[in-house]
Amino acid sequence: MRKRILFLMSDTGGGHRASAQAICEAIGFLYPDQFEILIEDIWMDHTRWPFNQLPHLYPWLSSSGTRWWMVLWRVTQRPFLWKSIMRMTDWVTRRGILRFLREVQPDIVVSVHPAMNHLGVEWVKQICPGVPFYTVITDMVTVHPTWVCPEVTGCAVSTQPAREQAIAAGMPAEKVAVCGQPVGLKFAHLNGERPVLRARLDLDGERPCILIVGGGEGIGRVYDIARSVAQTVEQAQLIIVAGRNKHLKQKLEAIIWEIPTQVYGFVQNMSELMGAADILVTKAGPGTISEAFIAGLPIIISGYIPGQERGNVDYVLENNAGAYAEEPVEIARLINDWLHPQNDLLEQMKQNAARLARPQASLEIARLLCGHV
Ligand code: UDP
Numbered sequence: 198m199r200k201r202i203l204f205l206m207s208d209t210g211g212g213h214r215a216s217a218q219a220i221c222e223a224i225g226f227l228y229p230d231q232f233e234i235l236i237e238d239i240w241m242d243h244t245r246w247p248f249n250q251l252p253h254l255y256p257w258l259s260s261s262g263t264r265w266w267m268v269l270w271r272v273t274q275r276p277f278l279w280k281s282i283m284r285m286t287d288w289v290t291r292r293g294i295l296r297f298l299r300e301v302q303p304d305i306v307v308s309v310h311p312a313m314n315h316l317g318v319e320w321v322k323q324i325c326p327g328v329p330f331y332t333v334i335t336d337m338v339t340v341h342p343t344w345v346c347p348e349v350t351g352c353a354v355s356t357q358p359a360r361e362q363a364i365a366a367g368m369p370a371e372k373v374a375v376c377g378q379p380v381g382l383k384f385a386h387l388n389g390e391r392p393v394l395r396a397r398l399d400l401d402g403e404r405p406c407i408l409i410v411g412g413g414e415g416i417g418r419v420y421d422i423a424r425s426v427a428q429t430v431e432q433a434q435l436i437i438v439a440g441r442n443k444h445l446k447q448k449l450e451a452i453i454w455e456i457p458t459q460v461y462g463f464v465q466n467m468s469e470l471m472g473a474a475d476i477l478v479t480k481a482g483p484g485t486i487s488e489a490f491i492a493g494l495p496i497i498i499s500g501y502i503p504g505q506e507r508g509n510v511d512y513v514l515e516n517n518a519g520a521y522a523e524e525p526v527e528i529a530r531l532i533n534d535w536l537h538p539q540n541d542l543l544e545q546m547k548q549n550a551a552r553l554a555r556p557q558a559s560l561e562i563a564r565l566l567c568g569h570v
Contacts, residue, residue, distance in 0.1 A: 202566065203303035204236040205313040209255035211413035212484050214238075216335045217309050219379040220566070223559035226382060228567055235301060239313060243297050244290040259502045260416055270341070270504040279343055280315070287316050298324040305566060306330045314346040331566055334359060337378055337483035338508030342366050353562045355483065355555075356512065376562045377555025378487035383468040385491075385556040394473040401457055404434040405536050408474035408494075412482045413463070415442025417500045418525060420449060422478055425525035427455045430532050434458065436470055468492070475543070476532055477519075481506040486513060490554040495519050495535070495546035497528055518550040 202224070206213040217236045224232055237243070240251045258266040273279040298320055306328060308317045314332050321330050329350040334340060337355045340362040347367050354360045355378040364370050395402055407426055411419040415438070423437050434457040439446035441463050449460040464470065467485075471477065471492035479485045481501035486509055489496050496519030501510050513519045522528045535543045555561075 199231060199233045200304040200567075201233045201235065201301065202305045202307060203298075203301055204234070205239050205306065205308045205317050206236060206310045207238050207240045207312070208252040209310070210259065212335050212482065213309050215413070215484055216333060216379045217307075219381050219559045220307070220309075220333065220562050222382050223379075223563035224567055227560060227563050232567065235303075237297070239294060239310075243293040245293070248286065248290055256414065256416075263503055267503050273341070273343055276342060283312075283316055286312075287319070291316075291320070294320055295324055303328060307333060307566060308349075309333045309335050311336075311341055311343040314344060314349065318346055318348045333379065333562055334363065335378070335483065336505040336508075337487065338512045339505050340366065341505065347372075351565060353565055355487065355558070358508065358512065374561075374565055376565065377558025378483050379559040379562055380484060380488050380491070380556075381468070382559065383466075384488055385560065391473060394469050398436075398459075398469060398473050400436075400459070400473055401434050404432060404457065405475045406434050406436060406473055407476050407478065407532060408436045408438070408470055409478045410438045410467075410480075410485055411440060411442070411445075412480055412485065413440050415440035415445045417480045418523075419445060421525040422499060422528050423449065423458075424452070425529040426478075426532060427452075427458060429526075429529040430536070431456065432536065433532070436474065437461070438464055438467075438470070476535065478528060478532075481509040481513075483509055487555065487558070490518065490550050491556045493547045493551035493554070495543055495550055497522055497531055499523060499528060512553075516549055516553055518546055518553060 204217040206217050208214055221234045240248050306321050308314050318330050321328055332349050332352045334344045334354045338358050340359050345363055345366040345368050347369055352368055352373050353376040354363055354373060357375055360373050360375050363373050400406060409419055409423050411417040436459050437449055438461050446462045471488055471494055474494060477489045477494045478497045478499055481498045496513055498510050498521045500523055501507055510521055520531055522531055
């Protein structure tokens with residue numbers, strides 16, 4: 198009989214589900230037909246108001262409500278406070294969640310969300326004692342204390358700084374494995390033939406290609422940045438990905454562009470776009486940054502969500518894999534500078550980005566979770 202793996206997550210941002218899906222894809226690749234997988238948004242599907250509203254609240258908290266997000270972030274840095282909040286949450290929500298666990302009877306449980314670890318371990322201990330419980334920390338560098346639960350069976354992190362933080366926060370060193378950020382297998386099998394990709398994507402073969410992305414939701418100053426680049430980097434071509442932001446896509450499509458430009462909504466071929474590009478402009482999302490490392494793509498980070506994405510900015514800068522600039526005019530100036538024929542910075546940053554790449558991350562995590570079952 199197939200073993201059952203349950204992923205505990207919530208759609209607070211797109212990254213937790215994307216990470217779970219990437220790991221599932223890797224499990225299917227390594228162990229075909231051996232596992233049945235469930236990815237469950239615990240807050241949305243198994244709790245009541247107000248807990249089931251958290252995923253709806255998060256887009257506001259991570260954009261115009263960042264001040265409130267930072268209050269929550271700081272308050273929950275103190276173990277006494279967040280453990281009290283968790284105890285209250287548990288008291289209100291546990292009935293529905295325990296009922297769900299009793300129905301599912303998983304063989305392995307994996308948390309890819311910071312709010313699922315301490316409670317998750319207790320819920321699983323109560324309903325299915327002895328079942329292995331893993332945490333996959335989906336924030337690339339900055340590890341919030343809510344991620345760290347020493348009682349778990351094992352824990353996968355993306356980077357060495359994340360491992361050090363997890364251990365400093367109380368995780369036993371032997372339980373923490375640096376596997377990299379889980380990204381889709383398309384990135385593990387990236388076809389490096391840039392001219393082929395460019396031809397397939399109907400791009401100019403000669404012009405430097407600038408890829409502008411605002412995460413899965415198309416957030417940040419994507420429009421202003423694209424306008425500034427188009428008006429000042431005459432020798433380039435642009436790919437702009439608006440993600441799920443329909444309003445942004447419409448606005449971009451209404452422009453008569455000064456340089457060759459392709460506008461997309463939510464794309465399924467990010468690996469191809471990155472493989473064809475020369476420079477990426479993005480917010481500091483861990484998924485997009487890790488994918489860019491694999492594609493060997495220098496990054497201009499144009500913004501970050503305070504708290505969990507701040508460390509990603511430092512990581513890119515400390516490793517000389519890119520730069521940070523918020524102002525569209527400054528971003529266009531940097532691109533012009535990097536593209537100057539006598540400037541070898543772009544080539545150096547490409548190599549530095551590639552050195553940070555972990556294309557096998559999802560496969561490594563899949564082996565960690567399933568290898569001993
Ligand atoms: N993405 C995608 N298609 C799009 C836009 C984004 O597949 O049109 C993917 C991107 O490749 C990355 C993820 O969505 O894997 C975004 O994750 P990230 O952590 O960068 O940011 P988030 O959206 O979670 O804030």
